[in-house]
Amino acid sequence: MDFQLTEDQRDLQQGVRELLAGRFDREALRDLADGPEGPVLDRELWRELGAAGFFALRLPESEGGVGLGLPEAVLAFEEAGRALLPGPLVATHLAAGAVEGAATGDTVVTAVDSSGLVPWLDAADVVRGDAAGAVPVRSADPLTPLHRAPARPPAAQDPVAVLLTAAEQLGSAARSCETAVTYARERSQFGQPIGAFQAVKHLCAQMLVRTELARAAVYAAAVTADPAEIRAAGLLADEAAVRGARDCLQVYGGMGFTWEADVHLHLKRAWLRSELGPSAGAVEEEWAAAL
Amino acid sequence: MDLTYTEEEEEFRAGLRAWLADVLPQLPPRPDPTDWPGRRAYDLGWQRRLYDAGYAGLHWPVDAGGRGATPTQHLIYLEETERAGAPYVGANFVGLLHAGPTIAAEGTAEQRARWLPPILRGDEAWCQGFSEPDAGSDLAALRTRAVRDGDHYVVTGSKIWTSHAEVADWCELLVRTTPVSEDVPKHRGISWLALPMDAPGVTVRPLRTLAGSTEFAEMFLDEVRVPVGNRVGDENDGWRVTMVTLSFERGTAFVGEVVACRRTLGALAAEARKNGRWDDPVLRRRLGRLNVEFNALWRLTQWNVSEAQRTGGVPGTGGSVFKLRYSHARQELYDTAAEVLGAGALDLDHEWVLDRLSSLSYTIAAGTSQIQQNIVAERILGLPKGR
Ligand SMILES: Cc1cc2nc3c(=O)[nH]c(=O)nc-3n(C[C@H](O)[C@H](O)[C@H](O)COP(=O)(O)OP(=O)(O)OC[C@H]3O[C@@H](n4cnc5c(N)ncnc54)[C@H](O)[C@@H]3O)c2cc1C
Numbered sequence: 001m002d003f004q005l006t007e008d009q010r011d012l013q014q015g016v017r018e019l020l021a022g023r024f025d026r027e028a029l030r031d032l033a034d035g036p037e038g039p040v041l042d043r044e045l046w047r048e049l050g051a052a053g054f055f056a057l058r059l060p061e062s063e064g065g066v067g068l069g070l071p072e073a074v075l076a077f078e079e080a081g082r083a084l085l086p087g088p089l090v091a092t093h094l095a096a097g098a099v100e101g102a103a104t105g106d107t108v109v110t111a112v113d114s115s116g117l118v119p120w121l122d123a124a125d126v127v128r129g130d131a132a133g134a135v136p137v138r139s140a141d142p143l144t145p146l147h148r149a150p151a152r153p154p155a156a157q158d159p160v161a162v163l164l165t166a167a168e169q170l171g172s173a174a175r176s177c178e179t180a181v182t183y184a185r186e187r188s189q190f191g192q193p194i195g196a197f198q199a200v201k202h203l204c205a206q207m208l209v210r211t212e213l214a215r216a217a218v219y220a221a222a223v224t225a226d227p228a229e230i231r232a233a234g235l236l237a238d239e240a241a242v243r244g245a246r247d248c249l250q251v252y253g254g255m256g257f258t259w260e261a262d263v264h265l266h267l268k269r270a271w272l273r274s275e276l277g278p279s280a281g282a283v284e285e286e287w288a289a290a291l
Numbered sequence: 292m293d294l295t296y297t298e299e300e301e302e303f304r305a306g307l308r309a310w311l312a313d314v315l316p317q318l319p320p321r322p323d324p325t326d327w328p329g330r331r332a333y334d335l336g337w338q339r340r341l342y343d344a345g346y347a348g349l350h351w352p353v354d355a356g357g358r359g360a361t362p363t364q365h366l367i368y369l370e371e372t373e374r375a376g377a378p379y380v381g382a383n384f385v386g387l388l389h390a391g392p393t394i395a396a397e398g399t400a401e402q403r404a405r406w407l408p409p410i411l412r413g414d415e416a417w418c419q420g421f422s423e424p425d426a427g428s429d430l431a432a433l434r435t436r437a438v439r440d441g442d443h444y445v446v447t448g449s450k451i452w453t454s455h456a457e458v459a460d461w462c463e464l465l466v467r468t469t470p471v472s473e474d475v476p477k478h479r480g481i482s483w484l485a486l487p488m489d490a491p492g493v494t495v496r497p498l499r500t501l502a503g504s505t506e507f508a509e510m511f512l513d514e515v516r517v518p519v520g521n522r523v524g525d526e527n528d529g530w531r532v533t534m535v536t537l538s539f540e541r542g543t544a545f546v547g548e549v550v551a552c553r554r555t556l557g558a559l560a561a562e563a564r565k566n567g568r569w570d571d572p573v574l575r576r577r578l579g580r581l582n583v584e585f586n587a588l589w590r591l592t593q594w595n596v597s598e599a600q601r602t603g604g605v606p607g608t609g610g611s612v613f614k615l616r617y618s619h620a621r622q623e624l625y626d627t628a629a630e631v632l633g634a635g636a637l638d639l640d641h642e643w644v645l646d647r648l649s650s651l652s653y654t655i656a657a658g659t660s661q662i663q664q665n666i667v668a669e670r671i672l673g674l675p676k677g678r
Contacts, residue, residue, distance in 0.1 A: 001293060001294060001295065001296050001297070001300065001363050001366075001593060001596075001597060002292075002293045002597050002600070002601070003292055003293065003294055003590075003593045003594050003596075003597040004292065004594070004597045004598055004601055005292060006292070009292065071292050177672075181672045181673070181674060184674060185673070185674065185675065192675070192677070193674075193675050195668075195674035195675055196674065196675045196676065196677040197677060198661075198664075198665065198677060200674075201664060201665060201668035201669070201674050201677075202661070202664040202665075202668065204668050204672055204674060205615070205663075205664040205665075205667035205668045205672070206615075206664070208612060208667055208671065208672060209612050209615050209616050209667070212591065212609070212612050213587050213588070213591055213612075213616055214587075215594075216587060216590040216591035216593075216594045217586070217587040217590055217591075219292055219590075219594070220294060220590035220593070220594075222292070223292050223293070223294045224294065229586070232583040232586060232587070233587075235583055236583065236587055281576060283579070283583065284575075284576040284577075284579035284580045284583070285572075285575065285576065285579055286579065287579035287580070287582040287583050287586075288560065288575045288576065288578045288579030288582065289579075290579075290582065291556060291557055291559075291560035291561075291578060291579070291582055
């Protein structure tokens with residue numbers, strides 16, 4: 001047993017982080033959030049992601065892919081979650097090999113979630129699932145345009161989609177924890193950094209605890225590829241991301257309630273990702289039945 | 292990232308399983324929890340069997356008489372012994388997990404030869420005399436004094452919450468050898484001594500826990516003479532010596548308990564199905580949630596153990612993170628057990644009710660949750676110390 005990242009996996013993690021830092025930095029994020037016309041899908045970035053193998057990561061090399069597995073995909077999506085990278089990343093990744101141009105990032109693919117939500121419908125070239133009758137929603141997440149299709153009988157969700165979404169949640173949770181800690185070191189009140197107050201310290205400590213538990217669960221699910229374990233990991237990752245962003249907001253004080261701070265962007269995306277995929281209740285029932 | 296066990300690890304597991312299947316039916320009946328001499332004999336007897344079979348001190352270094360097993364083998368050992376329902380480490384806890392490893396790391400050749408073999412063979416039991424009435428979380432504030440008199444220390448003071456003190460032969464004792472002053476901060480001036488529990492001047496007074504049992508005790512030391520040769524490490528260097536002990540944990544501290552919790556969870560579900568409470572969706576979801584939680588805690592254990600394995604046995608920072616979540620989950624488990632039991636939750640004859648009571652100590656013993664959160668915030672996240 002060696003349940004730690006291999007050197008290659010570390011390199012991949014670092015590589016994706018650097019690519020995103022160079023190509024989708026804070027300024028790019030804020031331009032999208034603050035732009036007058038709402039979020040626009042950056043097609044050029046999409047093709048660059050394609051060229052870097054983001055979408056073709058798990059395609060066999062014989063089919064022009066990178067030939068890597070779920071653990072590597074999870075690491076890449078974790079980085080996307082950290083950077084709050086917008087777009088229907090999971091749907092396009094899943095379409096690689098099945099939809100012409102998805103692997104290279106030339107075709108943008110979205111999917112209808114079992115909840116009826118369809119992200120990025122207008123920007124996508126291809127929609128998987130039945131989006132008939134979908135109406136636009138004034139999206140709570142400023143970086144994700146949404147449509148809503150009429151409710152349909154719940155369909156089985158692709159476990160890989162659930163896993164990659166969980167990986168994004170994990171990245172977001174880790175980022176919120178780091179953001180809170182950085183702010184807690186810099187902001188002073190009562191003559192000392194607020195991070196010296198235990199009430200603040202303990203919020204941050206619990207953010208880390210939730211993140212690390214979710215990390216072990218998500219990584220293990222990537223290794224076993226067991227659908228039940230994937231859904232359980234999703235539950236913990238949702239919690240780590242949503243509560244992490246909430247606690248980060250608290251640490252930020254009034255600044256946390258502003259549009260200007262990035263905290264709300266993480267929170268709103270975490271809310272959206274939690275809504276995609278199976279509900280907490282369904283996962284808990286599944287794991288109760290397994291007892 | 293690899294969760295499969297190597298051939299060698301699987302062989303180790305198979306050998307252990309076969310041995311457990313053979314030896315467990317031969318064990319005498321478990322003693323009554325209030326029968327301390329009986330418990331001591333039972334726990335040491337189990338240790339002797341481990342010793343004879345070559346499993347004693349599995350995780351100890353070879354030159355200390357151990358087997359130098361990898362953290363993963365230790366994980367397998369703890370997992371399999373718990374699965375098979377083998378006895379707990381019990382009265383051997385401090386000897387095997389604290390005092391022994393400290394002596395192995397910091398003791399002289401003579402000290403190692405004197406104290407380590409009897410621990411491994413199950414001849415001698417140890418207890419831990421660290422906490423004092425006025426030094427709990429702030430352990431370095433301890434005041435028990437040791438004054439040099441020739442080749443002895445004369446020790447006076449009191450200790451509290453000393454688990455298994457009644458049946459221990461030895462106590463790993465922290466004492467103050469140099470008083471705190473402007474030049475000597477509280478962490479300096481502490482020394483680590485091996486105290487024979489039968490020395491004149493040692494009085495043990497059992498304390499009754501909220502579970503009604505006497506798991507721990509007060510210990511009064513009245514001018515107890517301890518040979519200077521019983522000091523492990525340099526004089527005034529006891530704080531560092533103690534931290535070496537604590538760092539022996541290697542992520543395996545709660546392996547057996549997590550396995551046990553998962554088994555209890557299965558039993559809770561079976562009981563709920565039988566008594567009809569299973570029909571309550573709120574309870575069902577709570578049980579499902581705990582199943583998710585303990586599965587993740589198991590994965591986190593594997594993660595931490597793998598990390599320790601990579602760093603050559605030095606534990607990562609995962610210990611406090613794990614303990615925070617695990618101690619909370621364990622309390623949650625037994626609160627849920629009470630829900631399953633309904634009115635039965637007030638019946639002390641049910642083992643879950645006693646386990647519920649003992650679970651209450653998990654967020655206190657070995658560093659309270661507040662202290663663990665301080666550690667995570669300051670040492671892992673790098674937040675500043677408060678004033
Ligand atoms: C079952 C059990 C077995 C034990 N066995 C042993 C043993 O064998 N040997 C031994 O030496 N000790 C043993 N202990 C003692 C144990 O280590 C201490 O109880 C523990 O360290 C807490 O110390 P305290 O009880 O003095 O509580 P205190 O330190 O007085 O703490 C009281 C409360 O104040 C909080 N607090 C204290 N300081 C801070 C701070 N800086 N920031 C925030 N909150 C703070 C604590 O979190 C706690 O909630 C045992 C305890 C138990 C419960």
